[in-house]
Amino acid sequence: MADKSHDKHWQRSIKMSFEKEPERRQIQKVKKQLKHNRQPKPTRRKDWQPADLADPDELDFEQIERVMPRGERERRRTIKVMALTEAAEAEPNGTGSPLPPETGQRGVVIKVSSGLCRVALGGRTLMCGLRGSLSAEETGFTNVVAVGDNVLVFEDGVGWGIVEAVLPRRSALARPDVFRSHLQQVIVANADQLLIVAAWRNPPLWPELLDRYLIAAARNKLKPLICVNKIDLAEDVAACEAALQPYQALGYPVLLTSALTGYGIEALRDSLQGRVTALAGLSGVGKSSLLAAAQPGLQLRTGAVSESSGEGRHTTTQVAMLPFGERGFVVDTPGIREFGLSSLAKNELIHFYPDLAAFAPACRFADCTHRHEPNCAVKAAVVAGSVSTTRYDSYQKIYETL
Template identity: 40%
Template sequence: MKGTGGLWHVRAETGETHEASLRGRLKQEREETKKLAVGDRVMLEMDQRGAHWAIAEILPRHSQLARRAPGAGQGERIVAANVDQVVVVFAAAKPEPHRRMLDRFLVIAEANSLQSRIVLNKIELVDSSEAERAFSDYVAAGYPVHFTSVKQRIGLDELHDQLAGKTSVLTGPSGVGKSSLMNSMYPGLDLRVGEISESVNKGRHTTVGALLHPLPDSGYVVDTPGLRELGMWGLASEHLDECFREFRPHIPQCKFGNCTHRVEPGCAVRQAVAQGSIGSERYDSYLRLREEIEDSERKWAPHTLAKKRRS
């Protein structure tokens, strides 16, 4: 399913694709979580003249991937519905992998109770053993990490097997080779490919909206645009630590139940960092993300209180 200019392309159970518009009440929906999203399952009806399809009902979702809407303001944006896993793709080089951005993607997936897997593409550009060491923290935390190369056909079969029969959100920054990777595993899928600008070493945004592609051997992939701004939605600062998998065994051992894992005495998380069982870069990402969420909470607390009083 994808939306274009007020019309949605809906794939029926028979495999046919129909172009459909929204019924009036669905079109007027203001609440973001109730709006139609890519990946939604719907009921279609033919109009009285038998000329056009209309989406009459959105069926209940078993999962969704949500983020904060980009730009100013506080609002939720549904990236995709009925998702089984999030596949986060970064490049080994050109552009260089941004680990804090990766951690942000992983936290958003964890906050939405979704499984994640990491793909480090263009592995032919670097020493593979160094790349494996650099991402060993994620393997230790329980994340599957795939090292792939389209040019050298490395790791493609293993990744292909992990996409079969699932609905996967394919995401990551622009220019890391998401589309080339998918086109290589699934010839004819025809995902759009962007090029790297040498001057800024950032990928151009080729995919302009989330698209749901059926895979030839069962399953779907949601191709999302490269995201320059990735905001978290609905995650309270006191629950951020739970979104770092390797923190979870240590959190109950902290002396204080409301430990922020900054300066409190008896913090088991900081002790684990000192002992090397939690990576220092991952811990630093936690501190930065916690500060960001707390800043947002302070900024929007008066707005939220005023909204509650009005209601």
């Protein structure tokens, strides 16, 4: 991919993307179709637009993007996306031959690095740049594309592409941006489930972190799966089972695994099949090892990706999406732990602890925080052994950090 003619190809792909006649025609067609079911137009804020633009619909989007009222950009992009999707469907790329540059294709972003991303299109992948007008500013996120995003891509026919549009996300796993902590950075888009990986030992099981991930999954509408790895290091598997009993009682699927011995790997493979799974867990718990054990050969593909980008280390440093089984994808994330809990209010925390919340109605004070208040039914339940002490401890610790 990193051949010498890169620059030339790149310039060419940018130039081609400006040759927009066919695209414009397709967009006009969709606009006409949309006119049938159009809502009455709200009064237009003329003062937001240059005075000489009677109908901004007739112009290129980019020309007036800066002065468009809120929502207008979104509407235009939707029309454009519809137009391009239609074009892509009308000319399915069954032969795998290069498409004419004006035809948008739907793909999935599998890797992102400094302004470029790798997009999976059917059975192959394409290195793409981002259309300059794509902006994250109105989304509340600091990145325009994330691994897992469905995108529309223009191909130049010589191995490069441009991401023209990012399609709406059905889920987004995000964390506070490193530099602008009031904003969120999307780590993984469109995942179905979150595989929370912990190790029994090395590093030791950390219930508070497990609970943080469970909260993140719930807030991001992902189905959580708990996986406790390195079970081969446990003297007594019964102790692991006892530690995880509160989670099983809450209905969370719990897997005990060993990437080393293969214990539980079959069950893990079954749970990953046909779904988009994001992995979360501390560095060193064995996320990459588990994936390699569940799908031998997956590591090979990871290796191939790292090679072309000049990385060659064992520890996962970048988010990457890998095909898993027939229709599944797994997203191996570097050891990150801060996603999900920003902007969570203290009094909301209890709702993520249904086992504790069940006793809260019997507390003396309606606004009981279940920490220092007298006659707290939750504390009483912990003392009586009706609720796991570990869960209560982690509730208190997380409460302090909010």
